[in-house]
Amino acid sequence: MSTVVKFANPSPADTGSDPEQPQISHADSFVELEDVTVTYGRGKNVVRALDTTTLRVKAGDFVALVGPSGCGKSTILKLVGHLIGASSGYVYVAGREVGAEPVRIGMAFQNPTLLPWLKIRDNVMLPLKIVPPFRGEYRTKRKTEFRDRCDALLKQVGLDGFGDKYPWQLSGGMLQRASLCRALIHDPQLLLLDEPFGALDQFTREELWAIMQELWMTRKPTVLLVTHDLREAGYLANRICVMRARPGQIIDDSQIEFPRPRTMAMTYEPEFVALNQRLRELIVEARGAPAASAIPEATP
Amino acid sequence: MxxxxxxxxxxxxxxxxxxxxxxxxxxxxxVSDVVLPRPSQVIYTLIVRFPAMWPHIFQTVYTTLLGFVLGVSIGVVIGVFIGWSKLAYDVAYPMLVGFSSIPKVAVVPIFVLYFGAGTVPAVLTALVMCIFPVVVNVATGLATTEPELEDVMKTLRASRFDILWNVGLPRAMPYFFASLKVAVTLSFVGSVIAETVASNRGIGNLMMIASASFDVPLVYAGLFVLAGLGIALYAIFSLVEARVTGWAHRKTEFAMG
CATH class of the missing domain: 1.20.5 (Single alpha-helices involved in coiled-coils or other helix-helix interfaces)
Structure with a gap:
């Protein structure tokens, strides 16, 4: 799991850090982006999705990424999940260059993406079928240990007794809970959430925030949450990074100090509202920023 | 209801x-029964001459099913291959379209040239008739995997085979079974065509001989048998489809089973 401190010196001086020795990194951060840029397309049609971004996330931290659409929030998740590569710069996860070493990652999206032909329980257990330490034991334990583990998790998110149902028998909020279970069943070190509550109604969403907070507090994975909802970010995260678009960059990084467990009532207290307002202004500013900033608009 | x-x-x-x-x-x-026999006459002929027709029926069913099974097996392999790899899809697709647009009757003489008249050309014609719908459907099913689901699998470090086995193939199943219905009907057409052109057995051949001797009720009896067999094959594969891929037709008859 998370590495012991080997060499902790997060000074910008070693940005170029030897490609020969990528394992030497800043060990107190679990996820680290170092001067990362991501561009799509080539020639005239090049689009800069992420512009020289540096971000360090401590192990067990809960970081929310907020910002206008197209600011590269999801790009950061994809980089960390090793779904795309950086055009330049380095991405480290668990002290190694991303992809170099297997890290258990859970992922959930706005769309629950459960497999319609499997029961909820089998859907949730899908990662156990794939991820190495469990993979070899899947056949022997799927009716015993894994099943109990899955049912316990389902119970924790309020889906007790729904393991034998098929996805189309459940409502949207229930599917999203199941999707969270699937993201957590293999005890991930890193949880990547891309607007997981975006498509739900207000009350279901708030219910799921409470569940999410509880899951995080009991398991302490490192979480990166992409969201449009500032209340959600304030309620769940320890730290909020505000991004702006074109070029995608982090323009504000604040620690959220509200005590845990947080309650829904807290989100209406003056300090919380003040935080929300400050973030909101930052985003409005980021959106409204004239395109004069740096790179000229590259349209096809 | x-x-x-x-x-x-x-x-x-x-x-x-x-x-x-x-x-x-x-x-x-x-109307004379040499022009258009009445249904009652056709059914009478069917019953009375059934013992003589039976070997022909058996032959047609045999060649159809053999060609179907071989064709579907080949179709699945090709379909998985081109659905799995974008490159294979792009490269192979034009050629497949070309092959599929050849009228299949036209290949019967070629098969006869190589294998002589009889069972083999009928099986082969049935085979080539049913490959294409299976290939297209399986490839389509594999290609429509949600990208987000693929992302989930990739972050779990699933191999391409893991993704194919756990996500791609089950997802392609409804497409595959839908294509079986079409494929079995087509291979039936293929084998009857081959029999009418070059065979001494089979319902196609029986109908050719009967029409040559103006035994019109027998021609119609053959047609009735073909219709019955076609419906039966279609029905069987519809049933299999509904049973195996009920999840794809959710909320209609399979809900809250």
């Missing part, structure tokens, strides 16, 4: 009415 039953009764009446009308019109206008 009620309207469903009513619809089924209406369909049954339409079919039954069609034959009754046929029968009555033939009787009313005194």
């Amino acid at each position: 009620n309207s469903n039953v009513r619809r089924k009764i209406a369909s049954a009446f339409l079919i039954f009415g069609f034959f009754v009308l046929w029968e009555l019109l033939c009787l009313a206008f005194h």
